[in-house]
Amino acid sequence: MCVKGNQILRARMIECGFTQAELAEAVNADLRAAGYEGTVSDRTVRNWLTGKTNWPHPRQRSALEAVFGCPMNELGFTSRREEPSGSASTRSPVHRRSFVTSSAGAALTSMRVPAYGAPPRVGLGDIRRLVSKFSLVIASDHRYGGKLTIETQASALAGEAIALQARGTASQRLRGALYGCAASFTSSAMWAAIDGCRFDAAQRHFDRASSLAAMSGDSTIQFRIWSHAGSLYRHMVRPADALAANDVARNLPIARRDSMFASLGHARHAAIQGLNGDARAVRQALGHAQDALQQANMDEQRPVWMTAFYDQAELESLAVAAYLALGDYESAEAHGHRSLALLRPEMHRTRVITTARVALAQLGQGELEPAVTTAMSIPAEPTGQHPRVASMLRDFGYALRFTARNSSHNRTWDEYTNENRRSRNDD
Template sequence: MQRRDFSLGTAAIAASAAIGNSSSAAGASRRVGMSDVARVRQRFDEIIASDHRHGGQLGIEKASGRLADEALALQGAGSASQRVRAALYGAAAAFRSSAMWAAIDGRRFAAAEENLRKAAEVASMAGDQAIQFRIWSHAGTMYRHMGRPGEADAANAVARRLGIVRRDPVFSSLGLARHGAIHAMTGDRNAARRAFRQAEEAWHRSKRSDDAGRPTWLVAFYDEAEINSLAMCAYLSLGMWADAESHGHRCLASLREHMHRSRAIATARLARAQLEQGELEAAVATAMMVPEDSAAHHPRVIGMLAGFNARLSTIAPDSPRTAMWQDHAQEIKEKRR
């Protein structure tokens, strides 16, 4: 774990230096322009790629926070147009929202809440509804993971009230899908099903247009696989095991190759859905397909597999499949040390 954080931290130092160099150059010329913004945004693309590969790591959280500060520092590097200043505030908010997401994914909720506060403050100066949506939609997810459905509903509602949701069906679809997962927390099956149906309808409407103009963070992860992932999560919490399994298979079948973290999470959830239906052999085989790197280092995956282990030991304590799984889990645990 420490090696992982160190390597990510090293990448962050290099990225921070790149922005710092552009800041120095801007200071010398006393003019900050869109070329400086472009360099900042390139670093954001690198953060997004790291998140999809590793997810939840403290190194990603810290790197994103440092880069947010570097983007804000460019505000004082020289004169700039209002357009450039708004873009820099937007970039800082984007980095801070990535720090927030890494903290959520890593179960560091106090840090996530602090990053939410900072991200919302900077985003208000950017006037960028796309990043405001990301921040408040992430906040809804954060409160859902914290077991606070009322606050999750309120935060996601902030995101869904933004004008960009009415203009772009992709944003509408994501807001609806995340709302479906929140409905499941309260046990409302009908509302959850309705939200996911509407999310799919909005997604299909979005296919009439291309992704031009949509932000990198959205295009990089949101598609039918993510809708099915959220539906699987919702139906697991509702105890609708067969529905969860169906959405799990659909999610894994359509996940894009770069979504390493998402594949590990979906595989762990699918194993749980199979186990709860008494499909012992399939469940253990699926759980053993979770990549070792994620099983050993990703906090959410570790928690999911611990839950799987506990249920397996309760349902079939004397099964050879249980013994096989526990041997495998012990090997993974030793790699975590």
């Protein structure tokens, strides 16, 4: 190991937004999800970075591979000897995640309780503590969205819920609630991966979340997971799969019982139908979504992930996506302005995504000056670096150059983006 230590690991941590403490917690979460004790500390990570430890223990190596999604040699670690066949570090992180997911239920029942004492009893207080932590993840998602750290934090919470199953005793109802918590947290990791355009990771989270949700027996979390699957396939431009997944969500009992869930299902269906170019289906789905939302009892108790984001503003935002996909730019802009006017102050991520869509809608109508002004109103940091926003702004730049390469508006946009690029490089 060179004198400067493990610069490759340091660079990967910066790329993923990990502090030393956050990486330690992410590795511990993976260890706990695999049924081991999480013993990695801030000091452990520091030893990896300085090169004092150039080849971690086998379990830590497997956890590191799972967290970063790559083998150890791509994280700057080197082994002094050849690893035996089938060792922890030679197994792929995907295989490890699949093994952990498929064996979670078996592990919970097969782990032995120490003979010297009865296992602790899991209670409602444990559930409330997990939900309280989950609320912080939801708040971070609404502020930043798409970050790998949010995905990792949500996965870590799922690991905590599964670990509670293994370490303590609980009633059947509470066990179902723990599986529901684990499924919900994994679904948030899935959404963070979708939002960050990490679609392979999102698919893996979906596989795990759907199996946990099935064990919970809770149609509410099943709705969220299948609705997220519909969004995943929509962003991957696979409308047939997106419609099929969203139909699973819309046909669950919770969507028939609660009009707010029905409304969300219809609104996301409209966004998918936009990809199919079916204007009639888009208008029909949005009409159903609006009717259902108006019928919903706003005082009814619902999960935090639902109440934290879905309202009239989100319905309008999904309408923007639908009409943009159709090429109906006038309708897209109108819905975009309504969404921005109704958005709650804390919904930073949704605000910048909707603003970028409005800029695209204005450009589609040939309104160059308003479009450039709208696009330039998006803060460069941190929300402007959101993967989906960055992608939309790149598309905006391509479309502006194609439409009006020699215009003053195109020169203004080029100067603005070049200045932002120089600022980031200086930092």
